[in-house]
Amino acid sequence: MNAWSDSGIVISSAPHGEKYKLIKIFTKNHGKVSGLFSISKKKSLSVFSYVDVDWSSRNLELIGFWRLKQERQIWIYAINSKTKMIIIQLICCLLNEALPTSVCYRELFDILHIICDKFTENTEQILIEYYAYFEFFLLKIVGFGFDFRSCCICGKRENLQYISPKTARIACKNCVSANSEKLFEIPKIWHLWSVVELENINCCTADINDIENSLKITLYFIRKNIFDFNSYYRFELVANLQNSFKKHSEHLGFLATQTYLP
Numbered sequence: 001m002n003a004w005s006d007s008g009i010v011i012s013s014a015p016h017g018e019k020y021k022l023i024k025i026f027t028k029n030h031g032k033v034s035g036l037f038s039i040s041k042k043k044s045l046s047v048f049s050y051v052d053v054d055w056s057s058r059n060l061e062l063i064g065f066w067r068l069k070q071e072r073q074i075w076i077y078a079i080n081s082k083t084k085m086i087i088i089q090l091i092c093c094l095l096n097e098a099l100p101t102s103v104c105y106r107e108l109f110d111i112l113h114i115i116c117d118k119f120t121e122n123t124e125q126i127l128i129e130y131y132a133y134f135e136f137f138l139l140k141i142v143g144f145g146f147d148f149r150s151c152c153i154c155g156k157r158e159n160l161q162y163i164s165p166k167t168a169r170i171a172c173k174n175c176v177s178a179n180s181e182k183l184f185e186i187p188k189i190w191h192l193w194s195v196v197e198l199e200n201i202n203c204c205t206a207d208i209n210d211i212e213n214s215l216k217i218t219l220y221f222i223r224k225n226i227f228d229f230n231s232y233y234r235f236e237l238v239a240n241l242q243n244s245f246k247k248h249s250e251h252l253g254f255l256a257t258q259t260y261l262p
């Protein structure tokens with residue numbers, strides 16, 4: 001009998017006969033794992049819930065079974081926000097498609113835990129920024145990150161500004177000015193993201209153009225290196241960026257008004 005306990009985030013759920021659901025969970029210590037869950041009226045194990053679970057299997061060759069100990073439903077904080085629902089779809093899609101099974105990605109899990117907490121707050125812009133960071137970090141942990149130490153041409157560390165779509169290498173302003181239209185311009189926020197952990201990043205530091213550029217480049221490299229991330233929701237997220245950022249400014253304006261009232 002193989003058995004363990006862990007925490008995780010449910011990333012997919014599908015019917016499996018009349019009695020079971022096939023549930024995939026991205027766990028803290030065991031990575032992405034599938035298992036069967038007995039359908040019951042009392043316990044749901046719904047997608048994008050943060051759960052404490054037991055997993056057991058009589059034989060490693062056979063599929064295991066989940067037993068739910070505790071469930072915190074993060075998705076309920078998203079039901080009034082199209083943007084938040086889209087971000088849930090995208091995170092689940094990325095974890096399902098981009099990660100191998102049963103490989104522990106502890107840092108990515110910790111980032112996802114921080115993102116889950118942000119769902120309880122009423123700001124879409126912060127979540128979009130965290131989501132953009134999530135894609136940036138995902139590329140790094142599966143082996144397709146960017147080397148921000150120095151320019152790949154002259155070796156200098158200053159004015160790093162461009163990234164090659166072909167090689168993902170980084171070059172400075174002085175070295176590539178002649179053909180820079182063929183290169184991506186590095187989002188300013190990436191310089192911060194490349195050196196600071198997510199919990200220490202004061203989000204809402206990036207502007208909308210920077211986030212749009214970041215999402216454009218990470219999508220390009222995810223599709224080039226990992227899988228054909230061609231989700232309708234991904235395009236929808238970018239199409240709604242203006243609206244989400246506008247809502248955030250209005251929210252900040254409202255808070256400012258509240259602060260200055262006697």
Ligand SMILES: [Zn+2]
Pocket residue numbers: 151152153154155156171172173174175
């Ligand atoms: Zn250079």
